[in-house]
Structures are given as structure tokens and as C-alpha cells.
Amino acid sequence: MASLLTTGLIHSPHLSLRTHRFTLLSCSTDSPTPPIGRKLIKHSKLSIDSSPKIKVVDYAPLIESLNRRRLPDEAHQVFIQMKSDNLLPNYRTLSTLMLCFAQNGSVPRARAIWEEILNSSFVPDLVVISKLISAYEQISCFSEVSKIARDISARHPKLLPVVSSLAICCFGKNGQLELMEDAINELDSKEISLDSATANAIIRYYSVFGSLEKMEQAYGRLKKPGIVIEEEEIRAVLLAYLKQRKFYRLREFCSDVGLGRRNLGNMLWNSVLLSYAADFKMKSLQREFIGMRGAGFSPDLTTFNIRALAFSRMALFWDLHLTLEHMRRLNIVPDLVTFGCVVDAYMDRRLARNLEFVYNRMNLDDSPVVLTDPLAFEVLGKGDFHLSSEAVLEFGQRRNWTYRKLIGVYLKKKLRKDQIFWNY
Template sequence: MEALSVRSVSSPLSLLGTPKPKRFGVRFQQQDSRNRALARKILRNWKQEGSVDRNTCMDCVALIRTSIRKNLPNVAKEIFLEMKSEGFLLDDSSLSALMLCYAYNGLFLEAQAIWDEILNSSFLPNIQIISELIDAYSRMGEFDEVIRILHQMNLRDSTLLPEIYAVALSCFGKRGQLERMEDTLREMISKGFVVDSVTGNAFLIYYSIFGSLTEMETAYGRLKRCRILIEKEGIRAMSFAYIKRKKFYRLGEFLRDVGLGRRNAGNLLWNLLLLSYAANFKMKSLQREFLRMVESGFNPDLTTFNIRALAFSKMSLFWDLHLSIEHMKHEKVVPDLVTYGCIVDAYLDKRLGMNLDFALSKLNVHTSPQVSTDPFVFEVLGKGDFHSSSESFLEFQRRKNWTYKELITTYLKKKYRSNQIFWNY
């Protein structure tokens, strides 16, 4: 890269040298002196720590980026000026780093000045710098500046435009700016750029998080018309939107529309369908769809079994619960804390604690506890009392090598003490 011209360095930074009102002059001078002193100290330490190469700008970029993390934009400016005055070869990457330092610290006028200066030069920023600048603006809610960057890059007819549009869409989506996201997408399509699978699925995910169900379903319809396959992340996002609003029938319709026979999604679609029935304890439908899943050639996983186990436990269907455990053993699926909790809660709720040893005899209670069930199950069916209590023990107790046996023993003592307190009152 060519070294910066005097104009490209001095022009944007000259904005920082505008005269201050006299009554604030002393305070600003003191602050500038402190910043300059700190910059010189940082440079001195850097020189002492390693070799100094005045023909590279990488050290300057690294020092400025350190100032970004420490929220010291004015110190970054002083580092830049000090290194320039000492004869270091500084190019546009150093100036870009300073621009990002300003943007991430909310100094938008200074960042804009450097950005405009870069665009007026022959230097074209790479996609990483543009992405970081757009991200900095969107974090601060400066969405008009993101649109301004898009328009400026359009005027330059950059080959990076498709990537820049994708970054802008992502930033608008993450901040819930759905209308701006729509406008940007329309502009992108009008210029002949193709919406790929990543962008299309991201678009759908943002609507599932920030939009209404109708808007989300409209976005899904557009995805289908463009023959873009909805990926697992998109399926999960839409399903959570239905679950959050307790629209389990519509969830089932969506899953069937996606296609329960899809192999690239694993058991995700079937597990979500089973969950839609378990949510309302439609046990016959739950059993029917489980049999259909097995007949279709899908092997039930831990999440599949725990969805059924939770439903059986809450409905006190002991026989079905034991058959499900036997099936797990036959399929060589290792139970987790959720599975043990289903058995413990079912028996204790019906005051059958004396039979708990028999109920757990088919499971290995001497292994270390773990939770491997997909979290979306808890969004619908919640966590059982044993599961919640055990997680508290595991998190706050100093012991590291718990077993299921020890957790169950501790939980039974806790329940016994709470019952004693209840009857004493």
C-alpha cells in the first residue's frame, strides 16, 4: 500500500483541532496533554518490548485496535500522530483502524470525516473494514449512516456490493429494523444481485424474532417461491416463534409443510412435531406420530425419548414411562438428568417413593449426571422439580464428582425436610 499523503492524514484529523470556547480551553488542553502523555507511554513500552520496524504499519494498527478495546479514541489519535511524526510508514489500514476506533466510541463526525477522505482517495476499503464500520454504526443506532455507506459504495460500483448488502441486511435484522431490511433487500434485488440461501434464511430468522407470525409466514412463503431450502436454524427460529405464542397447531402445520421426511435435518422436525402434541398432552396423537417416525426409518434420539418421558411423567402413566425406558435401553440411547427426573418426579408426586429403587433398577445410577436434551423441550414442558433442584446442587455445591445416586439421595432428604416443616405447622 502507498503511504498516506499529507492531505489524507491531516484533513479528517483537522476537525479535531477546531477552536474550543475559552472557558473550556484549559480543561481541553489538560485532557489533550494527558492523552498525549499516555500515547507516548504506550509507544515507549511497545518499543521496549520488541523490535521496531519503521517500514510497517501493522504495529500502528495493533496499537490503535488496543485503544478500541480500552475505549480510548483520543489516545488512539495521539498514537497515530506520534508514530507519523517519528517517521513510521503509515498507510490507509492505520487510518481505517483509527476510523473504527472513533466509530466504536460514538465519535461519528470524526469517523465520517476519515471515511469520506478514504473514499476520495484511490484506496478501496476491504470487506472486513466496511463490515466493522457498519457494525459499529448499527450498534449505536446510526442506521442512516449504514444506508449512506451503501449509497456511497453504489456510486463507486464496487465489486464488494453483494457482500456489503449482506452485511447491511444482517445488521438491520439483528437490531429489529425490519422495514429498513426490506428496503435494502428490494434495492439489492433491483440491482440484479441474487439472494443466496444464507441471506434468505437469515431474513426469515430475523422475522421470526422481531416480526409477527403473519410477517414470518409471509417471509417463509417468499423463501419457498425462490426455491431456497429452509435450513435447521430457520426451522428452529420459526418453531420457537410458534412455541412462544403457544400456537402448537400452526407449528405442526408448518413442520408438515417443510417435510417430515427430510434427512438433512435429523430428528429435529419429528421431535418438534412430537413436542407440539406433548404440549397439550394429546397422548394418543403423540404415540401415533412416534410410531410413524419409527416406521419412516428415523431412529429416536435422547430428545425424542425425553419428550415422551416428560409427558408420561406429568400424566402419571407409569407403564408407558417404563416401556419408554426399555425402548431407550434397546436403542442404546444413554439417559440424562431429564430422564432420571421424569421417573423421580412421577413416583414422588404420587407418594410412591418406596418404589423408587425398583423404578430406577434398569438405569445406571452411579454415572455422572449430564443434560443432553435439546433446550427447546424445556420451553414447552419446563423442567421437573428434580431436574431444577439437581442443577442447583451441581452449580452451587463445591463437590465436583456427583452421581445420579447421590443427587437422588440429596433430593429425597430435601423433600423429607420440607414435608417435616409443613406438618410441624
């Protein structure tokens, strides 16, 4: 059986699954046959002969094949057999073997290969390091990611900025803020500046997992070298302030970023208006709205809906009607939030009969849609009509819903709720 294997498969560079199982069976039944590592090596190709005694080999395709089959133990057998046969694996083989172990959860073996690469003349490349960090992230082994950053700092400092950025992003998006701070401090100790993308990402991670103080410190660190905070990070910061109702600090942040930044649209101005609307400071809300228009910004749907939500909660019908009229002049089409502000304002004051006066000025036959920035709902929430309509749209059978039909369903529901049924 062994002779058949060696003669029939010696020319095949890779081993099929059926052949692999057959080889395992022969190893278990025939004691003189060599171990699986030797057989797998025999069926692979040598790449380079460096000397008559020591041969540099490339078994990366074989290791990749075993990795695809989730056979890290067999890959380890190949590695042991290489050592015993005095075969020297090249960098490609070692890196593939290391990734095979890491991706299959065999951390000690992956760490041993990493140490061997560091102690050799090989310089780990960034592609392999990135894949290794990603593999450790998948199994939540963040201590190994920290070790990689420390080893690179000690052995290959030229790679440290990129590797540290990879490690910082790995820690940050998984909420490992202490490890992220250690990586940042390591860069600071070596006077290495963060790149723009990483500095922005740090702000985003602190806004999601950290405190406002840490988030503000990260923003201060970003401003020192003149790096511009990007839109995604600005939105994350605004959301953090809104969730904790820190409206004064939100307005300070918006002013510091610059309310005149055109590339952000109306996001900063709308956030300032939202901070006043949340506390129902109507005079300040109106003053900032005038200031927004004076700065050359045209109000959008979110701008008007922030004002409409505040007017609706305060039952300021005249201001609500002026808002709708202003929207008509600017050809801004109302969405479900706008209709909800009107319906809730009249229903809360039991003025449902007067809704028709407003209906005549709005297109009730449009298809329902929500186009308002979700930031507005963080502090003002969604009105009763808005929530009810979303439930109807999600679970309703008909697909041709209009605002007219949604309002009809809502009014029927409210009517049934107000009725009293007696059971005899």
C-alpha cells in the same frame, strides 16, 4: 529544543509515546515551533511523488500508531497539516484515518473522510467497508450503516450485494428490523437476489426479534429461488413457534421443510411429537411416534424423554414403564430428565415406596447428565426433581454425584417439607 527534535528524530518513521509527549510540551512552551501535525508528518516517510507540486503520501502506519494509542484528535491534526502542506493522502491513508475516527466514536470526521473517498477516483474495498460497518455497529450508529449502503448503491452498484448483506446482518443481529427491511427492499428494487447465507440469517433475525408473520414471509422469500433453509434457522423457527404455542403452524412448517431430511437427525420429528405432548394429545403423540419409526427414523433420547414427560404429567405409569423398557432394548442411556420423569410421577401420587421397583431397572450409580434437546423444556418445562437436582449439582460441595445420591437428597427434602414442627 526544536533543533534537537528535528535532528535527532528526523530519521525515525514512527514517534514514540515519550517523544510525542515531549513534542506536545515544546509546542505549548515555544511559540515559533510548528504544530503537532507538522511535527508528526516530519517524522514520517513520504511514499510517492506524483509531481513537483503535489506529493502523494502514505501515512497509514502513523495513523495506525495514533489509533492504537486512542489519539484521534492527533490523527485529525495530521490530516489538516497534510492538506495545508499540499500533500495528497493515498487511499490507504484515507481509509486508515476513516477507521481511526469511526473506531474512536468521531462519526462526523469519519463521515467526512468517507465523502472524500467517494468523491475521488478511489473505489472503497470490501475489507475497509466491513471494518467501517463493524465500527459503527460497536457504537450503535446504525444510521451511518444505512448511509454507506445508500452511497454504495448510488456510486458503486457492483459492490451493493456484498455491502447490503453486511448491512442486513448488522441490523438484524441488533434488532433493527426496519432498517433491515429497507436494505432488503433496496435489493428487491434493483432485482438483486439475496445469497443463501443472508436469506437464512434474515429468518433467524425475524424469529428472535420479529413477528411470526414476518418470519414466515422471510421463509417464503427463501423458498422461491430454491434456497434450502439450514439447521440453525430451522431451530430458531421451531423455538419461535414453541414460545408462542403455535403448534399447528409448527407442524405445517415441519412438513413443508420435509420430515424426511436425514441431515437434521430427529429434530423435526421430535418437534412434531413435542407439539402433541404439550397439549397432552396422547393418541396423536403415539400415532406420530409410529409414523416416525415407519419413516425409518430411530428414536433418540430426546424422543423418549418427550414421551416420558407427557406420561409423567398424565400419571400414565404403564406407558412410562414401556418407554423405559423400549430405551433398554435400544441401549439408550437415561439422563437426568428421564430419572426426573419417574421420580416426579411417583412422588406426585405419593407412591415413593414403589420407586424401588423402577430403580432395579435403571443404573442409579451413573453420573448425572442432561443430554435432552433444550427445545423440549420450552413448553413442557423442567420437573421438580430436575430443578432440584440442578441446584444441588451447581451449589453442592461433592463432585462424585450419582443419581442415587440425588434421589436420596430429594426424598429427604420432600420429607422435611411434609413434616409439621410445633414451637412451644
